[in-house]
Amino acid sequence: MRRLVVFLPFYILFVGSLWAQTGVDSVPSKPVRYFLKPEILNGDTLPHVLLDEVTVMKPWEFKSRREYRKYNRLIRNIKVTLPYARLAAEKLALINEELEEIEGKKERRHFVKEAESQLFEEFEAPLRKLTFSQGKLLIRLIDRETGDNSYNLIKEYKGGVPAFFWQGIARIFGANLKDEYNAEEDDKMIEHIIQMIDAGAL
Numbered sequence: 001m002r003r004l005v006v007f008l009p010f011y012i013l014f015v016g017s018l019w020a021q022t023g024v025d026s027v028p029s030k031p032v033r034y035f036l037k038p039e040i041l042n043g044d045t046l047p048h049v050l051l052d053e054v055t056v057m058k059p060w061e062f063k064s065r066r067e068y069r070k071y072n073r074l075i076r077n078i079k080v081t082l083p084y085a086r087l088a089a090e091k092l093a094l095i096n097e098e099l100e101e102i103e104g105k106k107e108r109r110h111f112v113k114e115a116e117s118q119l120f121e122e123f124e125a126p127l128r129k130l131t132f133s134q135g136k137l138l139i140r141l142i143d144r145e146t147g148d149n150s151y152n153l154i155k156e157y158k159g160g161v162p163a164f165f166w167q168g169i170a171r172i173f174g175a176n177l178k179d180e181y182n183a184e185e186d187d188k189m190i191e192h193i194i195q196m197i198d199a200g201a202l
Contacts, residue, residue: 055199060192071189075202077134078141078193085141092146112157136175140190144181151177
């Protein structure tokens, strides 16, 4: 089951960030000046500042100790799997753009096969490290981020027979490639956690 996610059309692009740090005791040689856009209201000139949007979320209300433990397990698993799902959506869009430039079924099949080979080589090892729960969660998150479930993605890029085959394997292990993300019902807790992560609260 863990291996089947490797066949989805995505690969990772790592982007590095550089952060500049200043010493706590350092003092700038010149005072820092901020220039604000003025706005005139009723004859008064007032500074006008556009603030970033702030997301305010209500904390999850736990019904039991068991739900509390489930919530914390989900936090750990989502932090592991969400980056894969989001990069899947990003790279899926890039692959679709490239496929639009390729004419002919044979050439398109060759492109998909080459992409699949590269994906398998790059991601077989890290995806094998996912737990069973993380693998099932990844299937749902891929649907959330791409707008389509894993079964349809495999069917679109590899054909109906491979999709049917991998669905059969997934079902043996209690998973379902046709699982769809439902933020309002079954996946309400997952959605809450993702929004908290995106807001920097978790």
